[in-house]
Amino acid sequence: MTTESTYGEPARHGSARICRGCWDQMHMPIPIGGPLALPFRAFGITRSKMNPDICTICERSFQYVKKQRQITVDATILFADIRGFTDLSERIEAVRLTEIVSLFQDRCAQAIWAHDGIVNKQMGDGLMAIFNFPITRKDHAAAAILAAQAIQRNCAAALNSLAPDAAPGRPLGVGVGIHSGEVQIGEFSSFRSDFTAIGGVVNQAARLESQAAAGEILLSAETAAMAAALIAGAEERTLTLKGIEQPVRAHVLVKR
């Protein structure tokens, strides 16, 4: 089996006529494209900002969709952020920083959506993505890795064209961390209505990202085992992660 035939071409995103999240979670066809979507739009049901192939029902009405406050889902969590951004933010004007952040967020979102993930949280120069909810993908680990590789391909040169005066010898780059396993998904805030994922798997993905150098993708052994075809020949590294007692084995994919 080749990588192509196993994982297929990236899906076209933003073109779904019915919400893929509501369909996968409830088998309910909620129109989000074409004339049938118009009456729904009148009631405020539109494409979600987390992924344009899902709708604002599955984004904001988790308890309606799942009939529970929270659920346990086997998922892959991806964190990405701009390395060198804090340094840079002290030296260049706010308007250029804004351009850099929006370019980063936009390129990352395109890559994540192309592989059926959602951009669950955006935190300035960083983000958190979830794969396998609410759009289900059996190959969610591979989908996240392919998205991370697209992020690395599409970000570095573009970021540096916006910041030609980044510290000499330390160009801007993106660090990515990925981990797979059981997460709790639900609404955990009393004042926000969108869902998120919590749990040890989420924390470990964030810790892996914090150890990734510019251009690196750090994957846990669990993620790597689910997508062996994509990580053949990757370097392995033993890491001590904050808040995690045992050393963690990570696979390192480097932008080529």
Ligand SMILES: [Zn+2]
């Ligand atoms: Zn939906």
